[in-house]
Amino acid sequence: MTGFENFAFSFLNMKVMAQYLPQIAQGFVLTVWLAVLIVVAGLASGLALALVRSFGIRPLNWLIIFVVDLFRALPPLVIIVLLFFGLPAAGLGLSGFAATWLSLTLVLMAFSEEIFWAGLTSVHKGQWEASRSTGLTFTQTLRHVVVPQALRITIPPLTNRTIAITKGTALGSVVGVSEILGASQSAMSFSANPSPLMLGAIAYLVLFIPVVAFGRWVESRFAWKR
Amino acid sequence: MDDFVQAFLNLDIISQASPILWRGLWQTLLLAVMVVPLGLIGGVILALLSTAPLRWVRILAAGWVDLFRAIPPLVLLVFLYAGLPFAGLDVGAWGAVAIGFFLNTGAYYGEVLRAGIDSVPRGQTEAARSTGLSQAQTLAFVVLPQAVRNVMPDLISNTVEVVKLTSIASVVALPELLFQARQAQNVTYNASPIVAAAVAYFLLLWPLVRLMSRLENKAMAGRG
Amino acid sequence: MRNAHSSPPIVQAHGLWKRFGALTVLKGVDLEVAEKQLVFIIGPSGSGKSTLLRCLNRLETPDDGAITIDGINLLSPKTDINKARQRIGMVFQSFNLYPHMTARQNVTLALRKVLGRGKEEADIAARHALDRVGLGERMDHFPAQLSGGQQQRVAIARAIALEPRVMLFDEPTSALDPELVGGVLSVMRELRESGMTMVVVSHEMAFARAAADTVIFMADGEKLEEGPPAQIFEQPQHERTRSFIRQIDRH
Numbered sequence: 164m165t166g167f168e169n170f171a172f173s174f175l176n177m178k179v180m181a182q183y184l185p186q187i188a189q190g191f192v193l194t195v196w197l198a199v200l201i202v203v204a205g206l207a208s209g210l211a212l213a214l215v216r217s218f219g220i221r222p223l224n225w226l227i228i229f230v231v232d233l234f235r236a237l238p239p240l241v242i243i244v245l246l247f248f249g250l251p252a253a254g255l256g257l258s259g260f261a262a263t264w265l266s267l268t269l270v271l272m273a274f275s276e277e278i279f280w281a282g283l284t285s286v287h288k289g290q291w292e293a294s295r296s297t298g299l300t301f302t303q304t305l306r307h308v309v310v311p312q313a314l315r316i317t318i319p320p321l322t323n324r325t326i327a328i329t330k331g332t333a334l335g336s337v338v339g340v341s342e343i344l345g346a347s348q349s350a351m352s353f354s355a356n357p358s359p360l361m362l363g364a365i366a367y368l369v370l371f372i373p374v375v376a377f378g379r380w381v382e383s384r385f386a387w388k389r
Numbered sequence: 390m391d392d393f394v395q396a397f398l399n400l401d402i403i404s405q406a407s408p409i410l411w412r413g414l415w416q417t418l419l420l421a422v423m424v425v426p427l428g429l430i431g432g433v434i435l436a437l438l439s440t441a442p443l444r445w446v447r448i449l450a451a452g453w454v455d456l457f458r459a460i461p462p463l464v465l466l467v468f469l470y471a472g473l474p475f476a477g478l479d480v481g482a483w484g485a486v487a488i489g490f491f492l493n494t495g496a497y498y499g500e501v502l503r504a505g506i507d508s509v510p511r512g513q514t515e516a517a518r519s520t521g522l523s524q525a526q527t528l529a530f531v532v533l534p535q536a537v538r539n540v541m542p543d544l545i546s547n548t549v550e551v552v553k554l555t556s557i558a559s560v561v562a563l564p565e566l567l568f569q570a571r572q573a574q575n576v577t578y579n580a581s582p583i584v585a586a587a588v589a590y591f592l593l594l595w596p597l598v599r600l601m602s603r604l605e606n607k608a609m610a611g612r613g
Numbered sequence: 614m615r616n617a618h619s620s621p622p623i624v625q626a627h628g629l630w631k632r633f634g635a636l637t638v639l640k641g642v643d644l645e646v647a648e649k650q651l652v653f654i655i656g657p658s659g660s661g662k663s664t665l666l667r668c669l670n671r672l673e674t675p676d677d678g679a680i681t682i683d684g685i686n687l688l689s690p691k692t693d694i695n696k697a698r699q700r701i702g703m704v705f706q707s708f709n710l711y712p713h714m715t716a717r718q719n720v721t722l723a724l725r726k727v728l729g730r731g732k733e734e735a736d737i738a739a740r741h742a743l744d745r746v747g748l749g750e751r752m753d754h755f756p757a758q759l760s761g762g763q764q765q766r767v768a769i770a771r772a773i774a775l776e777p778r779v780m781l782f783d784e785p786t787s788a789l790d791p792e793l794v795g796g797v798l799s800v801m802r803e804l805r806e807s808g809m810t811m812v813v814v815s816h817e818m819a820f821a822r823a824a825a826d827t828v829i830f831m832a833d834g835e836k837l838e839e840g841p842p843a844q845i846f847e848q849p850q851h852e853r854t855r856s857f858i859r860q861i862d863r864h
Contacts (some may be wrong), residue, residue, distance in 0.1 A: 232602075236594040238553035240560075241567055241587050248571070249580030252396035253394040301560055326458075327550070333461035337560055344464050348471075357472035364464055371459035379455070516709035519670050520723035520775060521698040530722055534713050572862070 176358040183350035183359045190346030191366050193260075198329040198340060200264055205328070206270025206321075212272065215277035217305065227276070234273035239331045242266040247338040261334035271328045278320050282313030319385050322378045330371065343367060399581040406573035406582045413569030414589055418564055420555045421436050424490035428551055431495020436502035436536075437528070450499075457496035465489045470561040482563040486555075494551045501543045505536030506584070542604035549597050566590070623648045623810050624669065624779060631664055631834075638664045639675065640834040646827075648777070651811045653821040653842070656831035657857060662814045663829070666781050669812065670703045683778045699727060702772030706784040708764045710756040716743060716767045717752040720774045728775070742774035743767070746800045762793030766800055773784035773804070780804065782813040818861055822846060826854075830854045 216227050234242070236251030247262035257265065286309045294304040336345035403410075438450035457465070469485035480488060509532050517527040537544065559568035570586035622644035631639040638661045646652045654662045667673040669680065671687055671694055680687040685697050711719050720739035724730045730738065743749045746766035748759075756764050765785055772780060782801065786794045798820050805811060805824055816822070821828055821842055828845040830838040832854075837851045849855045 170476060174472070194468070210440075232595060232598050233591060235589045235601075236549075236553075237587055238556035238590055240556045241583070241590055244567065244571060245580065245583050245587055249397065249583055252580050253393060277602055277605065281602075291542060319583045330461040333463045334557070336463070338427055344461070344467065348467065351471065357468075357475045360464075360468055360472050364460060364468060367457050367461060368456070371461075372455060375455045375459045379451075438807070510707075510709075512705055512707050512709035513711065515672050516703070516705060516711075516771075517722075518695075519672065519698055519701075519703035520771065521695045521727040522723055523695050526726050530726065531711055538713060585792075 174354055174357055174361050179350075179354045179356045179358040180362050181356075183347075183354065184207075184362065186341075186350055187343060187359060187362050187366060188345045190341055190343040190363070191370070192353055193340070194332050194342040194366075194370065195371035196330045197260065197264060197335065197340070201267045201271060201329060201332070202325055204264075204268045206275050206325070208268070208272040210279050212276040213283060214305070216276070216280055217283055231273040231276050235277065236270045237270075239266055239270050239328070240334050240337065241273055242269065243334055259335060259340040262338055263332065267328055267331050267334075270331070271325065274324045274328065275321060278317045278324065279313065282317035283309060285316055286312045315385065316356030319378075319382045322381045326371070326374050326378050329374075331365075343370075395579075397445045397580055397584050399579055402573075402577050402579045402581045403585045406577070406585070407568075409569045409573060410566070410582060410585055410589070411557065413564060413566035413586070416564055416569075417552075417566040419554055420486065420558060420563070421552045423487065424555065425548055425551055426493030427487060427491045428498050431491045432498025432502050433533075435495060435499025436506055439499065439503040440506045454496045454499050457492050458500070460493075462489060462493040463552055463560060465493055466557055466561060482558070482561045485561055486563060487534075490551070490554070494547070494554070497547050497550070498544070501540050501547055502536060504543070505540035506532060508539045509535045542601060544599060545604065546601050549594055549601065552594060556590075617672045622646055624677075625681045625684050625813065626665075626669065627679045629665065629668055629674045629675045629680070631668065631673060638834050639668070640704070641678070642831075642834070642836050644669075644829070644836075646810060646812060648810055649808045650771055650826040651805050651813065651824055652827045652829060653825035654812065654814045654829045655818070655821065655857070655861075659833075660831040661834040662831045663783055665708070666783050666812060666814050669779075669781055670698060670701050672703075695727065699723075699775050700778045702775060702777035702780040704765070704768050704772055704780070704785045706787050708761070708763050708768045709755070709787070710768055710771075712756050714756055715753045716748060716759070716770075719756070719767055720771045723771070723775055738774050739770070742770040745773065745803070746770045747796070760793060761789045762796045765789065765797050769797075769800055769804075773809075779810045779812065782811065782815065784815055785802060785813070786815060786817055816861060818846070818858075830857065833858075 212231070216224050243262055243266040246257055246266055247259060250257050250262075254345050290308055290312065291304060294308040295301075299307065333344040335342050336348060339345065339376055341349070343363045343366045347359040350359035351357055422608055435450055435454055438446055439454070441447055441450070466489040469480060469489050470482060473480060473485075513531055513535065517531040517612055518524070522530070555565060556567040558565050559571065562568065566586050566589060570582045573582035574580060623643040624644065626642070626644040629639045629642045629644075630637070633808050638733055642661070642665055644652070644665065654665065656662045668675050669682065669687075671680075674688070678688075682697070683700050685700075686692055687694075687697060711722070714722065717736065717739045720742055721732075721735040724733065724735040724738055740752065743752055748763060748766055748770065751759060751763065751767075756767070759767065769785075777845060785801070786797050789797065794817070798817060801811070801813070801820070802824055813825075825842050827839060828842045829836055830849070830851070832844060832853050836843060836855050838849060845854065846858060849858060
């Protein structure tokens with residue numbers, strides 16, 4: 164075999180790819196599903212925490228800041244491993260899927276809380292005063308005046324952070340989740356051929372290249388002058 | 390409560406495991422000291438290509454950056470570690486980590502630094518060139534120092550992410566902190582070593598996280 | 614009186630054309646500046662005067678034409694442009710001081726990196742240049758700690774420290790508050806008296822009347838009129854020159 168044939172046999176082996184395509188397609192669906200659940204729960208809880216923080220209740224805010232710092236400082240894989248291997252000892256067994264989902268949700272919650280909070284505080288005090296002076300309540304001001312302005316500022320960093328954390332779904336393979344990487348790794352060991360891994364990498368590109376391109380578009384669309 | 394302490398904060402087990410946890414922490418620090426400069430070098434190269442005068446060079450650089458921002462770093466690492474040997478290229482765990490981080494973190498640093506270079510006004514380059522500085526000198530002494538300063542919060546935040554990301558090296562059996570903690574947990578059937586590792590990561594990175602959120606809040610307030 | 618005609622002009626530009634896309638900014642402009650002369654260029658915005666000036670430092674490359682400065686063919690690919698630029702100082706409307714460096718460092722950067730001077734030698738030259746613009750006391754201030762007028766004077770020091778043969782000024786006072794203009798103009802006047810060859814694009818008509826040897830009026834990418842200040846300001850030949858000067862004088 165020539166060098167290229169050799170390479171093609173190892174990395175682009177159509178026969179092996181065809182054989183394991185269904186498995187990896189299932190992994191693809193699982194990854195998408197996991198990602199959607201993380202994004203929805205992570206962003207919702209992050210926004211909720213930021214709103215609670217805006218009420219300015221001291222001890223509560225300290226708690227929020229601590230939780231946010233904690234999940235910004237801990238590597239996601241450490242959290243996943245801790246929840247998966249640690250919780251059973253407390254009589255609380257989590258599946259690999261649940262452990263991965265919960266970990267990445269907490270991480271996204273922490274990062275998005277920080278971004279939402281920075282967005283809320285960036286809205287000028289005069290906006291609050293103007294709105295309250297027309298008789299709107301605190302919550303009405305928040306909802307109709309402050310949040311819409313804050314969103315605009317937060318969207319680019321939020322998009323980038325969300326993409327980065329969603330890519331963390333691949334970490335689920337470490338705790339036995341058969342998402343794309345998990346599925347391709349087991350296929351690779353069954354077939355003794357790395358073509359499934361190539362297929363997995365391609366699957367990730369199909370999934371994330373549009374998302375990354377979208378992030379780039381958002382960044383230029385909402386670009387601000389530094 | 391006792392059960393909880395036994396399971397998660399068992400000091401006996403942590404002290405038993407402490408020698409290998411310390412070794413793991415040391416490896417993690419070593420890893421960080423290796424991969425952060427590697428990523429920065431890759432990032433500077435990509436940022437320069439992303440701001441090159443030739444259009445097709447800029448497009449290629451942007452494509453490269455997007456490619457490695459789209460592939461999860463763990464996938465890249467597994468490919469380099471477990472896939473490449475099939476092509477007769479065995480780079481080992483350290484080699485796989487070095488190449489993988491160069492490609493992945495290089496793309497992220499590259500994007501941050503590109504934004505920094507874009508933020509330096511054109512007049513700066515013109516003034517420098519008008520005094521006879523070459524293009525390379527202008528970049529090195531006038532543009533890059535300002536670019537780095539302008540995106541300092543993003544650089545710090547990216548560096549925190551890189552240090553956190555070193556934990557995936559445990560997957561390719563590189564004996565860093567998480568790997569050692571899991572070894573200890575396997576032997577003792579107790580989660581305390583992992584909790585200890587988590588505490589170590591937290592103590593290591595918390596100051597940077599605090600600094601980051603201060604800088605971010607300040608930057609955003611400036612834009613509002 | 615200067616002997617403007619005894620030696621060949623130090624700046625010779627002929628038939629300069631410059632297009633930006635569909636827009637033609639320079640339409641075959643000629644310019645000659647004799648040694649130790651001050652040539653003053655006026656004209657409405659969009660007349661191409663700034664582009665002409667930027668061509669003289671090759672910050673813009675003309676599409677057609679020839680530029681020779683101090684015997685160096687500026688447009689030849691064989692010319693080491695970085696070396697040539699040492700002899701051509703440039704001052705910008707927006708100062709363009711390096712914000713991360715002190716006044717002294719702003720001045721010494723090119724001395725050290727382009728001329729290869731040692732640190733002490735460069736520091737001495739910087740002190741001398743900053744003294745000349747009256748800012749020797751502010752050597753270690755950062756640009757943000759200086760007023761606009763002081764920043765522009767540091768920018769002039771940055772250029773003259775390289776001992777250029779020609780100085781180009783691109784609207785050096787347009788970005789300044791009125792009360793800060795005088796300081797910059799007096800530095801320029803001192804430069805002229807010391808025999809510096811200067812090309813100035815500006816709206817400071819009083820300065821032009823007092824200090825210029827030649828005034829050029831440009832409009833729509835062409836040189837419409839050229840002559841001594843008295844002639845241009847008192848007896849302009851061209852209708853467009855007349856109306857431009859009337860407008861400026863009203864301010």
